[in-house]
Amino acid sequence: MMKQQKYFVSGNEAVALGVQRSRTQVVTAYPITPQTVAMERLSEMVADGELRTEFMLVESEHSALSAAMGASAMGTRTFTATSSQGLLYMAECLHYASGGRWPIVMMNANRSVALPWSIFGDQRDSLSLLDSGWIQVYVEDAQEAFDMIIQAFAIAEDEQVLTPVMVNLDGFTLTHTYEPVFVPTQEAVDAFLPPYQAPVKMDLDRPLNMAFSSTPPNNMEFKYQQHQAMEAARPVIAQVEQAFHAHFGRAYGGLIDAYRCDDAERILVTVGTVTGTARQAVDQLREQGQKVGLLKIRFMRPFPHEEVARALRHARAVGVLDRDISFGYEGTVFTNVNSALIGNKVVPPALNFIAGLGGRDIGVEDIEKMFERLAAAMDGKAAKRVEFIHLGVATDE
Amino acid sequence: MNNAVFSSRNMTEQEFFFGHKACAGCGGALAVRLALKVLGERTFAALPAGCMSAVGFIYPQMAFGINAIISTFAGTASMLAGMAAAARAQGLEDVHIVGFAGDGGTADIGIQALSGAIDRGERIIYICYDNEAYMNTGTQKSGLTPLGARTTTTPDGSVVGGSTTKKKNMFDIVAAHGIDYAATASIGYYQDYMNKVLRASQCGGTAYIHVMAPCPTGWGIPTEHALTIARESVDCGLWYLAEYSQGKYRLNQRPETFTPVEDYLRKQGRFKHLQSDDIAQAVRDRDARWQYMLTQWSDA
Amino acid sequence: MRRPPVREYPRPNHIRDYPCGPHFQAGYIVDKAAGWRLERPVIDVRQCINCLRCYLACPEGAIARQANKVEVDLEFCKGCGICVHECPKDLIHMTAEGT
Numbered sequence: 001m002m003k004q005q006k007y008f009v010s011g012n013e014a015v016a017l018g019v020q021r022s023r024t025q026v027v028t029a030y031p032i033t034p035q036t037v038a039m040e041r042l043s044e045m046v047a048d049g050e051l052r053t054e055f056m057l058v059e060s061e062h063s064a065l066s067a068a069m070g071a072s073a074m075g076t077r078t079f080t081a082t083s084s085q086g087l088l089y090m091a092e093c094l095h096y097a098s099g100g101r102w103p104i105v106m107m108n109a110n111r112s113v114a115l116p117w118s119i120f121g122d123q124r125d126s127l128s129l130l131d132s133g134w135i136q137v138y139v140e141d142a143q144e145a146f147d148m149i150i151q152a153f154a155i156a157e158d159e160q161v162l163t164p165v166m167v168n169l170d171g172f173t174l175t176h177t178y179e180p181v182f183v184p185t186q187e188a189v190d191a192f193l194p195p196y197q198a199p200v201k202m203d204l205d206r207p208l209n210m211a212f213s214s215t216p217p218n219n220m221e222f223k224y225q226q227h228q229a230m231e232a233a234r235p236v237i238a239q240v241e242q243a244f245h246a247h248f249g250r251a252y253g254g255l256i257d258a259y260r261c262d263d264a265e266r267i268l269v270t271v272g273t274v275t276g277t278a279r280q281a282v283d284q285l286r287e288q289g290q291k292v293g294l295l296k297i298r299f300m301r302p303f304p305h306e307e308v309a310r311a312l313r314h315a316r317a318v319g320v321l322d323r324d325i326s327f328g329y330e331g332t333v334f335t336n337v338n339s340a341l342i343g344n345k346v347v348p349p350a351l352n353f354i355a356g357l358g359g360r361d362i363g364v365e366d367i368e369k370m371f372e373r374l375a376a377a378m379d380g381k382a383a384k385r386v387e388f389i390h391l392g393v394a395t396d397e
Numbered sequence: 398m399n400n401a402v403f404s405s406r407n408m409t410e411q412e413f414f415f416g417h418k419a420c421a422g423c424g425g426a427l428a429v430r431l432a433l434k435v436l437g438e439r440t441f442a443a444l445p446a447g448c449m450s451a452v453g454f455i456y457p458q459m460a461f462g463i464n465a466i467i468s469t470f471a472g473t474a475s476m477l478a479g480m481a482a483a484a485r486a487q488g489l490e491d492v493h494i495v496g497f498a499g500d501g502g503t504a505d506i507g508i509q510a511l512s513g514a515i516d517r518g519e520r521i522i523y524i525c526y527d528n529e530a531y532m533n534t535g536t537q538k539s540g541l542t543p544l545g546a547r548t549t550t551t552p553d554g555s556v557v558g559g560s561t562t563k564k565k566n567m568f569d570i571v572a573a574h575g576i577d578y579a580a581t582a583s584i585g586y587y588q589d590y591m592n593k594v595l596r597a598s599q600c601g602g603t604a605y606i607h608v609m610a611p612c613p614t615g616w617g618i619p620t621e622h623a624l625t626i627a628r629e630s631v632d633c634g635l636w637y638l639a640e641y642s643q644g645k646y647r648l649n650q651r652p653e654t655f656t657p658v659e660d661y662l663r664k665q666g667r668f669k670h671l672q673s674d675d676i677a678q679a680v681r682d683r684d685a686r687w688q689y690m691l692t693q694w695s696d697a
Numbered sequence: 698m699r700r701p702p703v704r705e706y707p708r709p710n711h712i713r714d715y716p717c718g719p720h721f722q723a724g725y726i727v728d729k730a731a732g733w734r735l736e737r738p739v740i741d742v743r744q745c746i747n748c749l750r751c752y753l754a755c756p757e758g759a760i761a762r763q764a765n766k767v768e769v770d771l772e773f774c775k776g777c778g779i780c781v782h783e784c785p786k787d788l789i790h791m792t793a794e795g796t
Contacts, residue, residue, distance in 0.1 A: 025486040026479065054482035058475060059513030066472030066510065070443065070479025073466055076486050078479075092469055101718035162717065200717050202441055202464035202480070204492070207723035210466040212454035214719060221715050228712070405753055410699040412758035415773070416726035419756065421733060422777035427756040457706040462724035587753050613777075621778030621791075624754055 004182040004248070011174035014142040014181045015081065015107045015167070016041035018149025019051075021189040022105075024079045025196075026054045026071035028064040032086040033119045034171040035109040039081060061086035065093035065106070072102035073210055075201030077153060080104065083171060084111035084125045091129060097164045098133025098226060100211055101200065103156030104164040105149060106134075110272065110323075111171040112358040120359020121171035122323040123272060127300070127332045133226055135165040135233055136300040138272045142179040145169050147250055150193055154240045157196050160232040170273040172359070184248055192247045230302045237299065255304035257296040258311045260286060264293025266374040267315045269308075269337055271297050274321060274355075274362050281367035292371050303336050309344030312337075317349050317378040319370050323356045330386045349377040355389040366390050398642050399578075399599060403591040408434050417460035418452040422620025424584045424610030424627060425449055425526040429497050431587055432524055435594040438463055440493040441484070443477050445507060446470040447499040448533040448612075449526070471506045473498040474514035477521040493598055495522040500541035501531045503607075504565045515574040515603045522597045522604045525567065526584075528612035536615040540565040543635075544682070545675050546667045548615075553670040563682065567607050572641040577602030579641040583609040585627030589638055589649060600642065609636050617666015626664060633661040634683045637690065646694035658683060699761060701726045703772070730757065734776030736791040742766040744788055751780035751789060 009017065015038045019027065029039040045051035054071070058064050064080045072078045082090060087108055097104055108126050112118040126136060135155065139145045145167065152165040169175050202208055214222060238254050245251040257275075260282055261267055270278050275296045285292045295311050297304065312318050318341070322331025329335070334352040341347060353370045356362045366389050377383045384397075413433035419426035429449050433440060442465040444450040450467040453460040468476035473496045481494045498507055503525040514521060530548045531537040537550040543564045547553045551560040571579045578600035582590040590608055597604030611627050613620045630636040633656045638649040659676050662668040671679075701724035709715050740751070745766045752760045752767050759773040760780065769780075781789045 026482045028479065054486045056478060056482055057517070058478070059509055059516075062469070062471055063475035063478075063510050063513060066469055066475035067479030067482065069472075070466070070468070070476035071483040071486070072479075074441070074480050074483030074487065076483040078483075093472070096469055099719065101720075200720050202466065204439060204464070204489075207438075207462070207464040208720050209454050209459035209461050209723050209725075210464075210718075210720040212456045212459065212467065212719045212721060213451065214456050218456055218715075221709070221712060222719055224712060225715065225717070405749055410762065412700040413724075415700045415724070415758050416703075416728065416730070417757075418728075418730075421756075421775035422779055423756050427754065430756065430758050431753065456719065456721060457725055458727050459721050459723055459725040462701060464723060591753075619778070621781055623756075623777070624779055625782050 004184045007181045007183050008178055009142060009181050010037060010176050010178050011142045011145045011169045012037035012176070013041050014146040015149055015169070016045065017181070017183055018146045019079050020045055021183065021186060022077065022150050022153050022193055023190070023195065024053055025076040026056070026068065026078045028056045028058050028067045028080045030058050030061050030064045030082070030086065032061070032083045034111060034175045035081045035083040035107065037175065038107060061090040062093060065090040065097060068104045069093065069097050069100060069102055072104050073100065073202055075196070075198035077196040078104045079106065081107035083109035084113055087125045087129065088113065091132065094129055094132035094134060099222070101162040101229070102164060103153070103162055105152040105156055106164065106166050107149070108166050108168045109171045109175045110168050118358040121173055122357045122359070123168070124324040126166060126168050127324045130301055130332065133163065134301065135163055135230070136168060137165065137298055138168045138300065139174070140273055140275050140296070141174065142177070142181045143250070144252060145174065146181050146183065147244065147248070150189060151240050151244055154193055155233060155236055158236045159199055161229050161236050163226070163229050163233060168272065173273045188247065192244065233302050252298060255299045256307045256311060257298060259294040259296065261293035261295060261311050263291055265291040265316045266371055266378060267293040267295055267312055267318055268367065268370055269295045269297060269318065269320045269333065271300065271333055272323065274323065277362055277364055278321070278367050281364045281371070284364065285368065285371060290371070297333065300336070303340065305340035305343060308337055308340040309346045312341060312348065313346045315348050317374040319351045319353055319374045321353045321355055321370065325354045351377055351383055352386045353389045354386060360390060362390070398640060398645065398647055399596045401592065401595050401599060403435055403595040405588065405591065409437060411438065411462065413438070413462040414453065414460055415462065416458060418455060419448065420614050422613040422623040424612060424623050425499065425528060426452070427587070428524065428526040428584050428590070428608045428610045431591055432495065432594045433463060435591050436493045436495060436598055439491055440495055441480050443468045443473055443480065443496045445473045445498050445502045447502050449497050451533050470502060472510055473502060473507050474510035474521070474523055477523065478514045478517065478519045481519050481521050493522060494520065495524065497524050497526060499532070500525060500527040500529060501539035504540040504567050512574065515571065515576045515605070518577070518602050520602060522606070524606045524608060526608055526610040528610050528615060530615050532612045532615045541567065544679065545671050547670060548667070558670050568639065571605045572646070575644070576605055577642065578604040581607045581637060581639050583627045583631045583636060583638065584611070585624045586631065586638065593640070615667070617669070618664060622664070629656060629661045632656045633658045634687060635661065635679065639690070648690060648694065700758060700770070703727065703729060729772040730775050731772050734774060734794055736776045736778065736793050737771060737774060738769055738778070738780050738789050739792050740767060740769065741788040744786060746786060748785060750783040750785065754779050754783040
């Protein structure tokens with residue numbers, strides 16, 4: 001195994017290191033809390049000559065992704081980063097980038113969306129853009145953040161995929177938390193991730209007219225291609241992880257990561273850093289002899305519907321923890337999980353726990369409460385389908 | 398100031414904007430065609446949503462003979478900047494990165510990205526083809542629609558007649574950034590326009606050209622008069638030919654006398670409803686502008 | 698070649714026949730514009746001074762430079778009539794199609 005240097009860095013800094021090790025050729029940057037530190041570290045690397053990249057300080061998030069698309073269309077490896085309001089401001093460009101099949105990698109620091117204003121974490125920003133055609137991965141710690149930036153380029157640039165990847169880090173809880181991160185040498189990363197050879201790009205020898213308009217007889221086919229590419233990403237994600245493991249000795253389980261699910265009667269589904277807290281709760285409940293398990297969804301697109309159904313097929317009750325809500329219905333992760341369960345004819349009682357909005361803490365006791373609710377549902381007792389956990393006041397419900 | 402002149406005798410035979418579906422007599426199409434003939438085949442173009450992208454990229458009919466891409470409406474200058482960065486990253490030399498955006502795409506929705514690109518000194522050429530309204534969507538008012546003009550969103554009503562706002566002054570806005578090269582032009586004076594495209598390509602930094610490019614459909618003029626009306630807008634003094642570089646302004650044409658503003662306006666359907674007061678206002682605005690240019694641009 | 702050739706575009710039968718993403722070969726022309734026209738320009742080339750104003754002013758690029766004259770590409774001329782007003786010698790006039 002390659003020798004790797006141990007750094008003590010935040011999630012943001014791990015991302016910056018990943019961008020550097022990927023030999024990213026063009027980086028576009030616009031500041032927004034809590035993403036800023038990633039861009040500050042990249043700026044320092046450029047200023048100190050540690051990173052040779054075209055580093056662009058642009059005037060908005062819309063421009064950040066617009067410039068990234070221009071650079072990617074010319075065939076360069078391109079990165080940008082954003083969060084929350086910024087992600088929404090560039091929403092038009094998200095659809096555009098995936099439609100253009102440009103393998104841009106973007107970090108998103110998951111943060112609540114105004115109003116009310118909040119700089120703190122939840123996942124309403126990226127989950128509201130699930131339909132924008134980007135591969136979405138949610139990481140749990142700084143090491144995974146570093147590793148997934150490098151893997152994201154390998155996935156996005158695969159000829160069968162050519163689809164942009166959004167690497168999501170929970171704002172503050174991950175972006176600003178310092179952890180040890182093992183960083184392989186540049187040569188080792190080069191061996192894993194060769195330079196990007198764009199199969200479709202603006203080329204002086206073979207000029208293209210790009211991002212054209214289509215008439216109704218020729219439009220759906222391009223959308224079908226995008227869907228196909230997203231489906232093709234499933235095996236590519238697995239292959240890239242295998243290769244990454246062979247090079248660097250780390251793996252994350254692919255699209256999902258099941259924890260103590262094999263004999264579990266009650267399973268909680270999570271996305272992002274809250275998984276750490278949930279794992280602790282599961283361990284404690286297991287010590288008390290309770291058959292509980294945890295399923296972390298890593299990729300929300302392509303959605304691991306078969307993997308989710310397989311992991312949950314023996315559960316007698318399933319809970320989904322959403323750090324978001326689609327008002328008037330339920331959490332988006334819950335909707336996706338339910339669709340996977342029904343589609344695969346796995347239909348245990350399922351409850352949705354809305355928690356951690358706008359940076360509200362989710363403690364081990366909150367997770368235990370969710371498992372209590374699942375125990376009741378498992379026993380056939382009436383339960384609220386969608387429940388806000390840890391509201392600070394009484395309500396009329 | 399660069400005085401380079403483009404030789405139309407020696408210009409390339411090749412057409413780089415051909416087979417497009419622009420309306421007959423389109424001033425914007427001519428602005429794109431001529432600029433690309435000046436810039437040549439080592440050119441990368443970006444065009445936002447708007448007439449020239451709508452008529453140039455209808456799959457499978459691809460009207461651009463060079464590398465070209467449609468940008469988002471707001472993203473002409475930012476996409477150009479990204480393309481320029483990628484060209485640097487790949488060591489591409491002797492290439493031109495050019496954008497063609499309409500008046501709405503420039504003065505309204507795209508002004509933020511344009512300002513940022515000038516601020517960074519991007520090596521791009523940004524050409525605004527100004528037909529004074531959102532023509533692609535059917536003639537709605539933009540920030541560059543002149544006072545009094547009838548558009549579909551500033552109709553000639555019984556209470557309000559035409560646009561109630563004046564044309565934004567993009568040339569001054571751009572020059573105020575301290576841009577490397579800026580110019581106004583008229584597609585009617587195409588030799589002057591081509592000279593300016595050449596100078597823009599040689600300025601070594603950010604260049605902006607604002608070319609008046611009439612839209613017969615939106616202006617309510619016969620197609621055959623697209624260029625004569627473009628010249629008349631200059632001759633009557635409502636438009637002007639100027640350049641800015643290295644902090645200095647230059648007027649390329651200083652008419653001794655102006656042709657009548659009223660003649661220019663009366664030829665166009667969009668101004669048909671104007672009263673004599675409105676025309677007097679247009680003349681006053683013209684005179685004030687010329688007074689400003691002649692006195693404030695000391696080196697003009 | 699002064700302008701791109703007009704080509705056939707075979708309608709795709711399989712999804713693989715489409716380009717990868719909405720990107721296609723530059724200058725791929727399948728349609729002509731002749732059908733747009735109600736009138737066509739006629740140039741009296743005998744007296745042409747080859748000033749090239751009509752050539753420059755054509756929004757379509759449909760006027761070709763020849764050795765000592767110009768020639769209208771009637772497959773792409775849309776009949777706008779701009780060239781009529783650019784000719785300093787008044788050698789271009791419009792004639793109704795079908796006459």
